Amino acid sequence: MLANALRPASIAVAAVRRACVLTASVFNKLVKQETLTKDDKSPVTVGDYSAQAVINTVLGRTFPSDPIVGEEDATDLRTPSGTVLRNRIVELANETLTAELQPGEKEEWGLGPNHSRTADELLDAIDRGNYNGGRTGRMWTLDPIDGTKGFLRGEQYAVCLALIVDSRVELGVMGCPNLPVNAADPTGARGCIFLAVRGQGAYQLPLSNPLAGPAERLAIPAFSAETLNLLESVEKAHAKLSFNERVAQLLGITRAPTRMDSQAKYCSLARGDGGVYLRMPTGVGYKEKIWDHAPGAILVEEAGGVITDSRGEPLDFGLGRTLGENHGVVAAGKEVHSKVIKAVKRAKEEEAKAETAEGH
Numbered sequence: 382m383l384a385n386a387l388r389p390a391s392i393a394v395a396a397v398r399r400a401c402v403l404t405a406s407v408f409n410k411l412v413k414q415e416t417l418t419k420d421d422k423s424p425v426t427v428g429d430y431s432a433q434a435v436i437n438t439v440l441g442r443t444f445p446s447d448p449i450v451g452e453e454d455a456t457d458l459r460t461p462s463g464t465v466l467r468n469r470i471v472e473l474a475n476e477t478l479t480a481e482l483q484p485g486e487k488e489e490w491g492l493g494p495n496h497s498r499t500a501d502e503l504l505d506a507i508d509r510g511n512y513n514g515g516r517t518g519r520m521w522t523l524d525p526i527d528g529t530k531g532f533l534r535g536e537q538y539a540v541c542l543a544l545i546v547d548s549r550v551e552l553g554v555m556g557c558p559n560l561p562v563n564a565a566d567p568t569g570a571r572g573c574i575f576l577a578v579r580g581q582g583a584y585q586l587p588l589s590n591p592l593a594g595p596a597e598r599l600a601i602p603a604f605s606a607e608t609l610n611l612l613e614s615v616e617k618a619h620a621k622l623s624f625n626e627r628v629a630q631l632l633g634i635t636r637a638p639t640r641m642d643s644q645a646k647y648c649s650l651a652r653g654d655g656g657v658y659l660r661m662p663t664g665v666g667y668k669e670k671i672w673d674h675a676p677g678a679i680l681v682e683e684a685g686g687v688i689t690d691s692r693g694e695p696l697d698f699g700l701g702r703t704l705g706e707n708h709g710v711v712a713a714g715k716e717v718h719s720k721v722i723k724a725v726k727r728a729k730e731e732e733a734k735a736e737t738a739e740g741h
């Protein structure tokens with residue numbers, strides 16, 4: 382199996398799998414005091430913090446000189462009012478790190494019954510995610526729970542990790558505990574890991590046993606106007622869904638969009654559950670973060686697709702923690718992608734015309 386042959390891939394898959402076990406168990410026990418609201422008003426749960434603690438601990442052990450651009454930081458957990466949350470995170474992270482080794486996992490990665498950490502070590506691990514990113518060098522980027530709102534609703538979310546070298550994504554791993562293994566059987570088994578390695582393909586692995594189980598290679602299928610549909614956000618504040626509707630019309634799409642939280646949308650695109658990922662800025666000045674797109678971007682590319690901003694320009698992972706000025710994101714199979722870019726251009730022109738007519 383590819384993940385086994387490549388050390389960074391196998392370590393990333395193992396770390397993401399453990400974080401998925403943790404988040405899935407947190408969901409079943411989550412109580413209200415275990416959620417905080419961040420300055421940007423988004424929620425963060427014990428799940429987000431402990432998943433970041435687990436993954437950063439593994440990366441700190443296996444790649445001690447690699448910096449990490451992670452979404453969360455431990456500032457709030459170091460205050461007296463953070464004590465209850467902190468204790469819970471330490472307990473959960475240790476439970477996860479010390480669980481028995483699975484086939485393919487190695488004790489030298491800092492996993493297994495002998496590898497309990499202190500509270501300080503775990504808070505420091507969370508804060509290893511404070512790196513600011515940049516144009517050159519090797520770095521990881523982590524979203525310990527992408528789609529926290531979906532997570533809290535019991536719907537889709539993803540544990541997302543990518544390795545970036547000189548601004549190029551080289552490896553992406555996404556764990557989707559609630560995603561059906563087969564979209565055609567939505568009530569069937571759930572839980573998948575997606576892995577992409579630059580030049581080596583995109584794969585779906587079983588969440589229960591990703592390093593030793595079967596790997597299915599993914600390729601975006603061809604679509605016609607009749608079979609095409611959009612993959613878009615559930616949260617209206619995250620993307621301009623009215624714009625998507627017009628783009629769908631221009632493309633002659635008749636199927637309803639699939640609304641789904643998190644980068645699980647990229648996973649769905651890579652395996653052909655939907656044909657277009659379309660995310661347009663809402664106009665409030667929000668900048669997209671690199672951890673929200675890096676793993677998805679390489680998965681789409683390795684499945685044969687194209688990912689750009691809404692103008693057709695490549696996404697730039699070398700600008701720091703964000704993708705810079707927000708021009709949205711468009712991802713699709715090659716042929717569909719160029720059609721979408723044209724439709725987006727036309728919808729933007731219409732919008733500009735309407736605004737001029739209204740005297741804006």
Ligand SMILES: Nc1ncnc2c1ncn2[C@@H]1O[C@H](COP(=O)(O)O)[C@@H](O)[C@H]1OP(=O)(O)O
Pocket residue numbers: 423452524526527528529530613614615616618619620641642643644667673
């Ligand atoms: N105002 C916003 N605009 C766009 N994306 C946002 C905004 N606030 C949070 N996000 C992030 O959007 C992503 C989910 O988007 P969606 O599920 O709609 O595709 C998440 O990464 C979420 O962060 P988080 O990781 O904290 O959940």
Ligand SMILES: [Mg+2]
Pocket residue numbers: 423424425452529
């Ligand atoms: Mg968040």
Ligand SMILES: [Mg+2]
Pocket residue numbers: 524526527528672673
């Ligand atoms: Mg996110």
Ligand SMILES: [Mg+2]
Pocket residue numbers: 429452524525526527528529
């Ligand atoms: Mg997140």
